[in-house]
Amino acid sequence: MDKLGVVVGRFQVFHNDHLKYLLAGLSLCQNLVVAITNPDPSRTNLDTCDPIRHLEESNPLTYFERYTLIKAVLFEHSVASTRFSIVPFPINIPELYHCYVPLEAIFYLTIYDSWGRRKMELLQKHGFRTHVIWEKSPNEKKISGSDVRSLIASGGQWEQLVPKSVAELVNEWNLAKRLQSENQQIKQ
Numbered sequence: 070m071d072k073l074g075v076v077v078g079r080f081q082v083f084h085n086d087h088l089k090y091l092l093a094g095l096s097l098c099q100n101l102v103v104a105i106t107n108p109d110p111s112r113t114n115l116d117t118c119d120p121i122r123h124l125e126e127s128n129p130l131t132y133f134e135r136y137t138l139i140k141a142v143l144f145e146h147s148v149a150s151t152r153f154s155i156v157p158f159p160i161n162i163p164e165l166y167h168c169y170v171p172l173e174a175i176f177y178l179t180i181y182d183s184w185g186r187r188k189m190e191l192l193q194k195h196g197f198r199t200h201v202i203w204e205k206s207p208n209e210k211k212i213s214g215s216d217v218r219s220l221i222a223s224g225g226q227w228e229q230l231v232p233k234s235v236a237e238l239v240n241e242w243n244l245a246k247r248l249q250s251e252n253q254q255i256k257q
Contacts, residue, residue: 073174074098074200077158077188079106079214081130082221082239083138084231086212091139092146093202094177101153103139104170108132108157129218129248132157134238141234160188163195172196180204222248 076094080087095101107128130138136155143153158169176192176199178185189199212230220227221244228236239245 071098071175073100073102073171075102075104075170075174075176077104077106077160077176077178079128080135080139081107081128081214082217082231082244083135083142083235084212084214084217086210088142088146088232090177090179090202091143093179095148095152097177097200097202098175099152102170102174103153103155104158105132105135105139105155106158106160108159112159112162129244134242138235138238141238142232145232145234160191163191166192166195166197170197174198175200177202181210182207218248221245 074094074097076091078087078090091101091103109132110125110128139155144150156169159165174197176189176197178189178192178199178201180186180189180201180203185204189201192199217227217230219225220230221239224245231239
């Protein structure tokens with residue numbers, strides 16, 4: 070078992086496949102760092118491997134909201150607070166990686182597409198060790214954050230796609246109204 074591992078994601082909105090990823094990471098290490106990408110819109114840049122991940126509508130939740138969701142989910146699944154940390158991680162600015170994550174950690178990755186391979190390439194290029202938990206084709210990806218956001222905004226059935234604590238907070242924050250408002254602004 071590794072001493073320290075890192076999982077990386079935007080978690081916009083945290084869903085059940087994200088949970089599988091985090092729990093898989095936790096099973097490989099004593100302490101897990103959950104690195105939230107795109108924490109600051111002013112430092113979120115275009116990457117041609119995934120040309121929509123930097124857009125405002127792809128990032129409706131703040132860093133703090135995502136931090137709150139992840140912490141609630143980990144507590145919901147009885148993960149002790151001593152086993153994890155949650156940090157911002159500006160994936161688009163490699164020269165800052167060392168400011169946010171432990172240098173000796175192993176990055177646990179899941180790969181579905183060119184963006185997943187790009188993340189691995191960026192991390193390895195900057196001296197981080199990586200371990201691929203699983204690599205699957207894009208059509209094997211069961212849930213996406215954009216699908217969950219779309220269902221929330223349209224009033225569709227989304228709650229079964231997310232952990233219970235996420236559904237509770239998304240409803241408490243009235244995220245549907247915010248997403249609908251953002252979608253209206255995009256159309257104008």
